Amino acid sequence: MSLPEFKLLRPRGVEEAVRHLSEHAGNLRVLAGGTDLIPSMRQKLFEPEYVLDLRGIATMGGIRSQSDGSVEIGALTTLRTIERSDFLRQHYPVLAEAAATVASPVLRNMGTIGGNICLDTRCLWYNQSLTWRKGCGFCIKKDGDLCHVAPGGTKCWAVFSGDTPPALLCLDAEIEIASSSGIRRVSLHDFYTGLGDNYRRLQPDELVTRVFLPASFADYRGVYRKLRVRGSIDYPLAGVAVVMKRSNGHIAEARIGITAVNPAPLLVNGAGDLLKGQAMDEALAEAVGDLAAKTAKPLTTSALTPEYRREMIRVFTKRAVLAAAQSPGRN
Numbered sequence: 001m002s003l004p005e006f007k008l009l010r011p012r013g014v015e016e017a018v019r020h021l022s023e024h025a026g027n028l029r030v031l032a033g034g035t036d037l038i039p040s041m042r043q044k045l046f047e048p049e050y051v052l053d054l055r056g057i058a059t060m061g062g063i064r065s066q067s068d069g070s071v072e073i074g075a076l077t078t079l080r081t082i083e084r085s086d087f088l089r090q091h092y093p094v095l096a097e098a099a100a101t102v103a104s105p106v107l108r109n110m111g112t113i114g115g116n117i118c119l120d121t122r123c124l125w126y127n128q129s130l131t132w133r134k135g136c137g138f139c140i141k142k143d144g145d146l147c148h149v150a151p152g153g154t155k156c157w158a159v160f161s162g163d164t165p166p167a168l169l170c171l172d173a174e175i176e177i178a179s180s181s182g183i184r185r186v187s188l189h190d191f192y193t194g195l196g197d198n199y200r201r202l203q204p205d206e207l208v209t210r211v212f213l214p215a216s217f218a219d220y221r222g223v224y225r226k227l228r229v230r231g232s233i234d235y236p237l238a239g240v241a242v243v244m245k246r247s248n249g250h251i252a253e254a255r256i257g258i259t260a261v262n263p264a265p266l267l268v269n270g271a272g273d274l275l276k277g278q279a280m281d282e283a284l285a286e287a288v289g290d291l292a293a294k295t296a297k298p299l300t301t302s303a304l305t306p307e308y309r310r311e312m313i314r315v316f317t318k319r320a321v322l323a324a325a326q327s328p329g330r331n
C-alpha cells in the first residue's frame with residue numbers, strides 16, 4: 001500500500017510548529033514517531049495535504065525531574081527512553097513497565113509518549129485498506145453513517161489501545177497543549193471524550209508538548225498487565241495498570257486504570273475506596289477485579305471475544321493488585 005502524496009513540513013521549534021498548524025489546520029497531520037500515522041496513511045485513513053514532522057524540535061524531548069520531586073517528559077521522548085529511564089523505573093515504575101510492553105523494541109525506538117497518548121482508536125472494521133473498507137461499507141468513524149459493531153446505533157465504539165495512558169491516569173498526569181493562541185495544561189483524565197470517533201479533546205491547530213507527573217505519586221508501587229495475541233509485538237486487547245502506596249502492612253492508597261476495552265482509557269471508580277485501609281488478600285483482589293470488569297465494555301472491535309477480554313480484565317486486575325502489594329516498594 002503506497003503512501004498518499006503530501007508536503008512535509010519540518011519545524012525547528014514549537015512556535016514554528018504551531019504557526020504551521022494554524023495555517024493548515026484541518027489539512028495537516030502531526031507526525032512524531034510515525035509508527036501509527038504512517039500505516040494509517042498507507043491505509044488511506046488519513047490523506048492530509050501536509051505532514052508536520054516534529055522530530056527536529058529538540059525542546060520536545062527528554063525527561064526532566066523538578067526540584068519538587070515531580071517530573072516533566074517531553075512529548076517526543078521515545079517509549080524506549082521511558083522504559084530504560086532509571087529515574088522513572090525507580091520513582092514511577094508503572095509508566096516504565098507499561099512503556100516496555102508497547103509493540104516491539106524497534107517500534108519503541110521510534111514511537112513517542114505523545115504519540116501514544118494521541119493514538120487513534122482502533123476497530124477491526126476501520127484499520128483496514130481502502131479496498132477492504134469500500135467492500136464492506138464505510139462506517140461512522142470514516143466516510144459512512146453506520147456501525148458494523150453496534151448496528152442500528154449512531155455511536156462509534158472504536159477502542160483506545162494505547163498502553164501508557166492507563167498508567168498515566170493512575171499517576172494523575174497532566175499534559176501541556178500548545179497552539180498559536182498560547183499554552184494550556186489539562187488533566188489527562190479530561191483529554192479523552194469516550195467517543196470512538198472524536199476520541200480526544202485536541203483542536204486541529206493544537207499540539208501536545210509535555211507530560212507532567214506530580215510528586216504526590218512518586219514512589220508508588222506500580223504494575224502493568226496486558227493481554228495480547230503475540231507477546232513480541234501487539235496492541236493490548238485488555239490492559240490493567242495499578243499504583244499502590246502501603247503503610248504498616250495496609251494499603252494507604254491505590255488506583256487502577258484500564259485500557260483496550262472502551263473508547264477511552266479509564267480509571268476504575270471505587271477501586272481506591274475498596275482497597276484503602278485494607279490488608280491485601282485473595283478475596284479483596286477478586287472484589288477489585290470484579291469492579292474493573294464492570295468498568296470494561298469490550299465489543300467486537302478487536303480480536304478475541306468481548307467476553308474473554310472482560311474476563312481477562314478481571315483476572316489481570318486481581319493479579320496486578322496482588323503483585324503490586326507484594327512488589328518491593330519504598331512504602
Ligand SMILES: Cc1cc2nc3c(=O)[nH]c(=O)nc-3n(C[C@H](O)[C@H](O)[C@H](O)COP(=O)(O)OP(=O)(O)OC[C@H]3O[C@@H](n4cnc5c(N)ncnc54)[C@H](O)[C@@H]3O)c2cc1C
Binds near residue numbers: 029103207209
Ligand atoms: C505492529 C504495531 C504494533 C503496535 N503495538 C502497540 C502496542 O502494543 N501498544 C501501543 O500503545 N501502541 C502500539 N502501536 C502503536 C504505536 O506504535 C504506539 O502507540 C506509539 O507510541 C505511537 O507513537 P508515535 O510517536 O509513533 O505516533 P505517531 O504515529 O507519530 O502519531 C500517532 C497519532 O498521534 C498524533 N500525534 C503524535 N504526536 C502528537 C503530538 N505531540 N501532539 C498532537 N498529536 C500528536 C499523530 O498525528 C497521530 O494521529 C503499534 C503499532 C504497530 C505498527
Ligand code: SF4
Binds near residue numbers: 141
Ligand atoms: S465501532 Fe463501528 S463506527 Fe466505529 S470504527 Fe468500528 S465499525 Fe466503524
